[in-house]
Amino acid sequence: MGNLFCCVQVDQSTVAIREQFGKFDEVLEPGCHCLPWFLGKQLAGHLSLRVQQLDVRCETKTKDNVFVTVVASIQYRALAERANDAFYKLSNTRGQIQAYVFDVIRASVPKLLLDDTFEQKNDIAKAVENELEKAMSHYGYEIVQTLIVDIEPDEHVKRAMNEINAAARMRVAATEKAEAEKILQIKRAEGEAESKYLSGLGIARQRQAIVDGLRDSVVGFSENVPGTSAKDVMDMVLVTQYFDTMKEIGASSKSSAVFIPHGPGAVRDVASQIREGLLQANNAH
Known part of the structure; x- marks a missing residue:
């Protein structure tokens, strides 16, 4: 109908190419344009300007x-x-x-x-x-x-690349795991060393306390009971500890059989050995 009245419409974002007798004439912008077909003018086509x-x-x-x-x-x-x-x-x-x-x-x-x-x-x-x-x-x-x-x-190449990447990550993970285990072992060894050191200090203090306690007992007994020597008091203390030890072993239901010398001569030997140890400890102290 537009061509019948020599009019043509060009839409937005579009241009139209007008020819006259088959030759390029003009580019028509969006809007309404006159197209006198009787003068040999016609539309050759449209061209979109959109991306x-x-x-x-x-x-x-x-x-x-x-x-x-x-x-x-x-x-x-x-x-x-x-x-x-x-x-x-x-x-x-x-x-x-x-x-x-x-x-x-x-x-x-x-x-x-x-x-x-x-x-x-x-x-x-x-x-x-x-x-x-x-x-x-x-x-x-x-x-x-x-x-x-x-x-x-290619699909095979992608699969190989993924396997290479996975292997590299596993290698890094294994290295990190080994490093963590190494740190744990070092810390465990440091803890054991510290524990043994503190245990040694405890044992040394315990032995020193025993020596000090025995010394005070001997001195106190000698002062309160006239006519007794330090040797007599020490023998009595050792015999008392000996029987206390035997009592504890016999009273324990889970104790194993223990064979120890129990005659008076054996007690004298034990007493002499402990006395010598105490004397050495006192000299060292």
């Missing part, structure tokens, strides 16, 4: 001969001021962009090792964008953004 996206999957190999599939996302749009170039110069815009992406990726990735490919994907995207910008600007298109959205190695 479009093209995802390109390119298979190539790295420097270490690993085949990967690189997925690039290209965002582009036609320039309104060069709409005639964008409309007439390219018959297959998406195919042209894809060809340039293939060319750049297959020239860049083979120079990199697999690990470097993942680390330098931004550099690859920048190289693709620069090449596309130079090429597509001649055809009236602008490259808005280029992204490398995925790098997919």
